[in-house]
Amino acid sequence: xxxxxxxxxxxxxxxxxxxxxxxxxxxxxxxxxxxxxxxxxxxxxxxxxxxxxxxxxxxxxxxxxxxxxxxxxxxxxxxxxxxxxxxxxxxxxxxxxxxxxxxxxxxxxxxxxxxxxxxxxxxxxxxxxxxxxxxxxxxxxxxxxxxxxxxxxxxxxxxxxxxxxxxxxxxxxxxxxxxxxxxxxxxxxxxxxxxxxxxxxxxxxxxxxxxxxxxxxxxxxxxxxxxxxxxxxxxxxxxxxxxxxxxxxxxxxxxxxxxxxxxxxxxxxxxxxxxxxxxxxxxxxxxxxxxxxxxxxxxxxxxxxxxxxxxxxxxxxxxxxxxxxxxxxxxxxxxxxxxxxxxxxxxxxxxxxxxxxxxxxx
Amino acid sequence: xxxxxxxxxxxxxxxxxxxxxxxxxxxxxxxxxxxxxxxxxxxxxxxxxxxxxxxxxxxxxxxxxxxxxxxxxxxxxxxxxxxxxxxxxxxxxxxxxxxxxxxxxxxxxxxxxxxxxxxxxxxxxxxxxxxxxxxxxxxxxxxxxxxxxxxxxxxxxxxxxxxxxxxxxxxxxxxxxxxxxxxxxxxxxxxxxxxxxxxxxxxxxxxxxxxxxxxxxxxxxxxxxxxxxxxxxxxxxxxxxxxxxxxxxxxxxxxxxxxxxxxxxxxxxxxxxxxxxxxxxxxxxxxxxxxxxxxxxxxxxxxxxxxxxxxxxxxxxxxxxxxxxxxxxxxxxxxxxxxxxxxxxxxxxxxxxxxxxxxxxx
Numbered sequence: 152x153x154x155x156x157x158x159x160x161x162x163x164x165x166x167x168x169x170x171x172x173x174x175x176x177x178x179x180x181x182x183x184x185x186x187x188x189x190x191x192x193x194x195x196x197x198x199x200x201x202x203x204x205x206x207x208x209x210x211x212x213x214x215x216x217x218x219x220x221x222x223x224x225x226x227x228x229x230x231x232x233x234x235x236x237x238x239x240x241x242x243x244x245x246x247x248x249x250x251x252x253x254x255x256x257x258x259x260x261x262x263x264x265x266x267x268x269x270x271x272x273x274x275x276x277x278x279x280x281x282x283x284x285x286x287x288x289x290x291x292x293x294x295x296x297x298x299x300x301x302x303x304x305x306x307x308x309x310x311x312x313x314x315x316x317x318x319x320x321x322x323x324x325x326x327x328x329x330x331x332x333x334x335x336x337x338x339x340x341x342x343x344x345x346x347x348x349x350x351x352x353x354x355x356x357x358x359x360x361x362x363x364x365x366x367x368x369x370x371x372x373x374x375x376x377x378x379x380x381x382x383x384x385x386x387x388x389x390x391x392x393x394x395x396x397x398x399x400x401x402x403x404x405x406x407x408x409x410x411x412x413x414x415x416x417x418x419x420x421x422x423x424x425x426x427x428x429x430x431x432x433x434x435x436x437x438x439x440x441x442x443x444x445x446x447x448x449x450x451x452x453x454x455x456x457x458x459x460x461x462x463x464x465x466x467x468x469x470x471x472x473x474x475x476x477x478x479x480x481x482x483x484x485x486x487x488x489x490x491x492x493x494x495x496x497x498x499x500x501x502x503x504x505x506x507x508x509x510x511x512x513x
Numbered sequence: 514x515x516x517x518x519x520x521x522x523x524x525x526x527x528x529x530x531x532x533x534x535x536x537x538x539x540x541x542x543x544x545x546x547x548x549x550x551x552x553x554x555x556x557x558x559x560x561x562x563x564x565x566x567x568x569x570x571x572x573x574x575x576x577x578x579x580x581x582x583x584x585x586x587x588x589x590x591x592x593x594x595x596x597x598x599x600x601x602x603x604x605x606x607x608x609x610x611x612x613x614x615x616x617x618x619x620x621x622x623x624x625x626x627x628x629x630x631x632x633x634x635x636x637x638x639x640x641x642x643x644x645x646x647x648x649x650x651x652x653x654x655x656x657x658x659x660x661x662x663x664x665x666x667x668x669x670x671x672x673x674x675x676x677x678x679x680x681x682x683x684x685x686x687x688x689x690x691x692x693x694x695x696x697x698x699x700x701x702x703x704x705x706x707x708x709x710x711x712x713x714x715x716x717x718x719x720x721x722x723x724x725x726x727x728x729x730x731x732x733x734x735x736x737x738x739x740x741x742x743x744x745x746x747x748x749x750x751x752x753x754x755x756x757x758x759x760x761x762x763x764x765x766x767x768x769x770x771x772x773x774x775x776x777x778x779x780x781x782x783x784x785x786x787x788x789x790x791x792x793x794x795x796x797x798x799x800x801x802x803x804x805x806x807x808x809x810x811x812x813x814x815x816x817x818x819x820x821x822x823x824x825x826x827x828x829x830x831x832x833x834x835x836x837x838x839x840x841x842x843x844x845x846x847x848x849x850x851x852x853x854x855x856x857x858x859x860x861x862x863x864x865x866x867x868x869x870x871x872x873x874x875x
Contacts, residue, residue, distance in 0.1 A: 161651055161652025161653075162652070163652045163653075163854055164853060164854050165653075165849070165850060165852060165853050165854070166650070166651035166652065166653045166701065166847075166849045166850075166852035166853075167651075167849050167850060168573070168651060168849075200576070200578065201562050201566060201576070201577075202566075203566040203574050203576070208576065210578075215654070215854060215859075216649060216652035216653055216654060216854055217652065218649075218652045243544065243555075248540055248543075248544075251544070252543060252544065252547050255544065255547040255548045255552075256547045258548075259547055259548065259549050262549070288608055289604070289607070289608045290608070291608065294610075294614075384600075386549060
């Protein structure tokens with residue numbers, strides 16, 4: 152900092168630099184050159200621009216490029232009228248860096264908590280009609296991939312009715328896609344992929360998976376997940392792409408694990424009410440666990456994959472379903488063997504249904 | 514400020530230090546984290562205020578007058594005007610694929626791609642315009658009255674022409690776009706003129722372009738030579754395998770090391786030609802960094818980031834700006850009396866588009 156007070160001025164109209172003296176008159180001031188006088192300017196219009204080297208730079212609102220640059224000890228009668236320095240920007244300067252950090256941290260935690268928790272009570276408030284429209288818009292007729300034969304449909308209807316007390320607002324379909332999978336979508340839509348039905352060894356296995364997906368529908372998981380994703384996208388919108396997506400996925404995943412467990416519980420209850428044995432579902436997960444490798448990993452190996460994957464480990468789910476077996480209970484098969492055959496061969500019989508995923512690896 | 518011409522090496526001088534910059538970068542990092550990234554607009558502004566303020570052009574420092582709020586508003590605009598429609602379009606096209614309307618889905622995707630491409634071009638233009646309009650020197654700023662919509666179209670067709678002859682005209686498209694962009698810009702009352710040539714760039718480009726072929730041809734030739742001289746596969750089986758393995762490693766290394774080097778060599782020439790073709794009234798510009806400078810700069814950046822486990826990343830804006838200013842040179846003269854204020858319009862929002870597409874650079 153130089154020991155002499157210096158004032159320089161750019162008028163914003165040309166690049167000529169002017170050495171000036173500041174003449175203060177009440178709430179106004181003039182800038183005096185040797186042969187010229189600029190002003191008057193009102194102190195109220197003066198804005199802090201920035202600190203450059205040992206110089207404080209001020210601007211004048213409404214005059215583009217107008218600058219007053221002061222260095223050295225600014226006289227008290229002048230500095231009293233000048234706006235204060237800006238460092239981090241409005242709020243942070245007012246609070247101080249430390250306090251601002253704390254305030255922002257709390258606000259951030261609150262925002263995330265709201266986004267994560269609110270879908271649970273927001274989802275039931277979404278009207279059924281909106282949910283249904285969304286489902287219809289998304290799925291439609293699934294590109295003609297739904298399989299249908301009268302007997303197969305009847306078997307499926309019976310299965311759904313045995314697992315749910317009010318099956319009318321559900322739309323369960325089998326799609327001609329050779330994947331071992333099933334999905335719950337908005338509007339009460341549940342789609343079983345033909346690959347899953349074909350490889351199942353008994354109707355009880357299909358019943359367990361179906362009841363699981365119906366569980367997602369009844370617990371409103373689909374709408375919750377949609378709302379949560381949208382909320383996270385907004386809240387994390389400010390974070391750079393990659394790290395934001397990672398945090399987003401981690402948070403969403405931990406919730407989907409919870410949802411899967413809920414859907415499993417729903418499935419076991421529904422199976423119990425329908426007097427269908429959970430043994431089939433347990434053996435289905437047994438076979439899945441051989442596919443996903445959790446049977447090989449041993450007890451120690453399960454930590455990481457068990458935490459990261461959205462579905463609970465197949466082996467743990469198998470154990471849970473086995474536990475839900477009630478000894479001595481009189482279980483009936485979910486479908487008669489004739490009905491089961493019809494359901495299993497529905498997609499083979501229905502020659503009108505398109506297969507595969509459209510773009511296409513047929 | 515002294516007018517000692519003998520001491521001055523370049524019209525541009527940067528005298529910031531990384532320690533001072535750390536005093537800005539670390540609080541920025543902290544505030545960015547606790548605000549879920551929202552502070553980063555103010556962080557960028559603070560960094561630029563420092564970098565510009567530490568940069569002399571002839572005898573006066575540059576001044577950055579952009580505001581964090583402008584960048585933030587730009588980002589919000591992009592989010593609502595672009596982000597949300599994109600999410601909707603994606604949902605719609607997913608629904609279309611589900612329904613088997615793959616042709617329409619493909620058309621929607623293509624339109625979306627073209628739109629994004631157009632907006633990328635627009636974003637480059639707008640960012641340059643924004644930066645010039647917020648850069649002051651002696652109270653005078655730059656800018657442009659061109660909104661850049663035409664440039665967006667140019668960006669599409671020139672890029673396609675560049676790619677059409679198996680990517681051989683990329684140098685032409687890069688240089689001609691640079692010229693078009695800068696020819697629309699001005700500083701004070703003077704318009705920039707950009708007449709960079711693209712033909713001198715072709716040799717470097719071909720070098721870069723042919724690297725993969727040369728490595729491949731070299732590997733094949735070497736392999737054939739080995740096979741021809743080897744003769745007895747039983748005896749030399751093991752060694753043959755080893756040599757093959759070494760060869761493969763060599764080829765991969767060559768791709769990973771030689772290709773980026775060739776790319777840097779090309780970019781160095783591109784930037785030298787592009788800046789060299791730039792004029793502002795009586796001023797001519799030169800960028801003096803040559804390929805070895807770029808390579809050293811790039812390697813040092815990598816080393817800093819790796820050795821600091823990524824924290825060094827926050828110093829990259831500092832390093833980039835210092836490299837840029839250290840190698841910038843201007844010749845000619847500035848008539849201070851003639852340099853009057855720019856009449857161009859000043860947009861109230863920042864480089865939101867560019868920010869959204871995550872493209873930095875000057």
